[in-house]
Amino acid sequence: MYDLLQRFQNMDRRWIFAGMALAILIPLLFPVEFEFAVDERVSSLYDAVEALPTGSTVFISADFDPASRPELEPFFRANLDHLFRKDIKIVMATLWEFAPPIAVPITEEIAAAHGKEYGVDWVFLGYKPGKELAIKSIGENIPKTFPTDSRGTPVGEIAVMNGIKQAKDFPLLINVSAGFPGTREYVLQIQGQYDLKIASACTAVSGPDYIPFYKAGQLVGLSAGMPGSAQYEKLVWAESEPPKGTRKLATQAVNVLNLGHAYVILLILFGNIAYFLTRPKEVSDD
């Protein structure tokens, strides 16, 4: 019994990997849909967008990359659909060098679905390095930070940018944040100084980190990780369908998480049971 447990405990990790792979693949191939509720952080994000008057302009900082795409792209798509269908104009920029090739095509696709034209309804200002400095600079003076948009048009000649000088000229900043630099830096550098309304969609990893900001009113809404995106999808596409080319990936994925989490929990459970049954008695743990 003892050495059986020992062997069980020290089994080749590749078996565990294989188990994980199955835990992900099976529910993807044979989907099971569960109902899920929308928590207050996400719904207040949704409401913040709902509350925007038609014709107003929001700033989106799309700070994510392929690595965080699964978690954030669903939110990003749903959010764009939400904004465009409310006839809200979008000024987009990014602090992540790997973001433009993802963010721009998606935006173009959804803008097209709503018959929105570039420069009048939305603009992509491009990428800026410099992390905190870039954010500070966005807070201070956007035309200076982005003298031209990503297509090389001077911002002065872009309709959307008309009358916009700095971050506080936007009724809402939406930050799709995959880490550093992201929501934390936006909050630290400019939210307080200029008293901005920032809504954030972040990866699960940074979720617990940003909740204090939400509770302290430094964020008007927070959508964390796959569940956040799924809940936002649920809200946005409650009675309408996603635009062409968009699929409710988060809603699908969040149901796959079920098994994945269950698997990890069971592993922790069995691991500990085996450990406590087999550990030598003289080693005392405080």
Next chain:
Amino acid sequence: MTELTQFDLVGAWISIFLTLCILSFLYEDNPIYKLAEHLFLGVSIGISITEIYYGVFKPNLLLKLAGGRWLSVIPLILLVMLFFKVSKKYSWVARTPIAFIVAAYAGVKLTGEANANLMTQVAQTMPDLATSWAEHGFWDWSADGAGVFSDVVLVVGLVACLVHFYFSRVPPSVTRYGAKLAIFAGVGVMFFTAAGLLVVDKAGPFSAVFLGMLAGVCAAMPFLAFSTYRPWVTRFGVLMLMLSFGASFGYTVMGRISLAIGRAQEMLGLTRPMEQVVQIHPRIASLVSIVLIVAFLVVWRMRGGGPKEPEPS
């Protein structure tokens, strides 16, 4: 239905193959993984520099210089000085631009952090016990357990955590009187608050006394923290920390699995619109790639590849 170009079809297959190359690291460190990894490094740096050029050098420097803005000469000079970093002999020249950027960061972060991470967080940890008692009572399930209990836990918890991160040695005189002071402070604040609440008429007599007690607990805690009972207080702080870390543990696991799911969706062709899937056949691509990689690993192993001694597990 949009016809995909050969270009894209090949690309889609390659991307699936590369995905599996990386995953082969799970079996063990092997040449295909190394290859994919170095490919990744090269391409990613290439992309960064490209985006940097179009993101900064062009709009913020070159175009401005071309526009005859004399002030933009200064950053140009600084930039040139920065590049001296690569030379062993003259690397000191680069110190000036580095100093500039480090100083700018320091100044910007300093005020930002102090404001958002210190002031605001402190200001927001001052719950209005009376109001939340009126609104939620002691514990309100419907509002995720809001209520005076949570308020007190928040305040006491934060105090306890801060004390856990208090590293100076506390003078014994303080330690000796800590407990007594705690009692005095607690009782004093309790009466003060209760009386105050009655005066400003924010609560009934019973509630006033009860809330007074809670306030008393909050007030007593700091003194207790510097008394001989310090270990208990810090232990509570550690408890809070552990709950918090547990939360981020759970969230991190979720995040990582989500990424894996994303890759799986890609390989099963769930991310693309149907019309593309029928042209690409991602599942076939995945199978083919798996076969190729496994075949390679087998051959490689037979030709004496892999770790010198079997990896114990």
Next chain:
Amino acid sequence: MRSTVPLIITFFVGLFMVFEFFIPHWGYHWVTAEFLEWGLILAAGAFVLGLINLVQVNLPKVINRDEDWGYKLIMLISLFLTLGAGLMLGQEGRQDAGEFYKWLYDFVFTPLNATMFALLAFYIASAAFRAFRARNVEATVLLVAACVVMVARVPLGENLPFIGEKLPQFMNWIMDVPNIAARRSIFIGAALGAVATGLRVILGLERSHLGGE
């Protein structure tokens, strides 16, 4: 001389940026905005330095046929291929940049970058089984909290019998009360650290960034 000039610059620029927070006047902010733009340009320059450095390190290895030189070669080739595609083929407007650049991004960079981190899902699984132990009170609390969050965060948890109702609310409580208490203490610590380090840099007590002396 070689380090005094940088120190003077550090002092004044740092101080100037600190007061940027307290002085709202547009004239002052015109200057700080200019400084920030220079900062952006220099930050971009740092990337280029990284590139040069990479070549400096790896090119010799390839030339001398050091260990793994083949991989280094592949790295350098892919690097310059991408750069070429991006800078040569890319016209105005990044999004309609050279087809090949986009191709490299979509079909080479994206899968590699995404999968690198997907690996961790598997490592967490094996660590969960083989290393995460409730060896003391702290670890136990942590693991229990983690499991609660993991269950409550997925739809399954909400649909569990009996506890399904309260579980998500309890998780939210953990997130909203103990989590916040703990995080705030960490934030405050971090803020103080930033203030201290920042001041050390500005006052010239901290010189490690000047290449130590």
Next chain:
Amino acid sequence: MRHLLILMLLVAVPALARGDAWTPEQMKAATTMLQVSEEGGKALRLDGDAVYFGDDALPPGLADAARELIRKRDAGVPVELPRRLNPHPGATPKVVVAAPVSSDFGLTVTAPPENDGLNLKLAWTAPTPEPLAWAVLRGPSADGPWTVVTADLPGPTLDFSDKVTTDVEDERPRDSYWYRVVALRALPPEQVEGEDWAATLLAMGAANPAVEGRPIAVWFKTSPGSLMLLALILGVGAMMLLFTRQARQGKEMSIRRIPGIDAIEEGIGRATEMGKPVLYVPGIDELQDIQTIASMLILGQVSKTVAEYQTDIIVSCCIPIVREVADEVVKAGFYQAGHPDAYRPHNTRFISSEQFAFCAGTNGIIHREKPATNLYLGRFFAESLILAETGFVNKSIQIAGTAEATQLPFFIAACDYTLIGEELFAVSAYLSGDPRLVSSLKASDYVKVFCIAAIVVGTVTVTLGSSFVQTLFTIAGG
């Protein structure tokens, strides 16, 4: 145009009748069609709950749209057509100005508090019926020349914050500006194509009273919050300088001994008993990172103790520079311990600068050389749990320390002792006794006590209904 719309409507009715769930877009389209087509002669009428368009009853969704339309019509509110108003030169607007609802809206122009001197706040009162949109005109003097600031403020808006200049470089702010607001109403598109709307706007505005506003550029924020912030920063600075001086004068800095230090020493002791090496991983970040610096300071002491215990220490680095420095540090440690001979350079290793390759390499060390004690101190990322797992399986004593909040949970779960966040810096300060570190440590301790006091006092005062303390810690947005 109009007939086309009627046609569309008649086609649409049965089509729309099928789907009950209406999207806002459908709603809007229906309203538009109805309104325009009503102008085309066919009347909308309410009959009890049912709505009739001409003779045919309208399906549920369309009926709702119709009711809304009738309500607006009766209230005299102009119906919003799908439109985009765009005051930007060159673009033709879809809406033009009709007679203003009234000419005087009680406009007031004030400078916001603590302002940079580029903003003015406009406020006015609501006329009835509510207009479709508002336009704001600005001029350098009471009699122009006037320019259109904006023309698409939604009807309900009653205030506007104007930025007098967006680029001070080519346009300095003047010390006074004049404003007018104009109420806009919609007309069907086909009537306005090609009109010079800007001219019309200015003409309409001419009737309205012009109000002067003077922007105020403030040189220093004096709100209690920002003063407090400044005080805090200066306070920390002053304390640091003071303590540094005291420490330099040899005043013993009273920092308590943190349990982590004992844990580290026990770990080294265990390694000695088992005659196996100690593995030290200083994280994977660059040298200038504060955590790496802290780690190097600790490494100095660790290697000293190791040398005294006559044990081996393996340092596994991810950054070449860090490896060089670590090498120096360890050497110095062995010298201080008086065992320079026992120092082995090849034990301080550069593995690889690629995260996972480094990870694999370090795992290899753990498997092969079986260190009795692993110290992971510094800045770690994803590799943290992989290393910790391997070490655990290898039954090493593991002590970790990092300020990466996302990695801490894994270390805590998999290691025997973990230095949490600041503890890492505290340990380095304690062990190295570097006056700069010690002084900042003490300074921040004092601020923490101050925060604790503020929180408690604040809670009591807020509960009693006075937000005085809270405002002290709140920065009013600039």
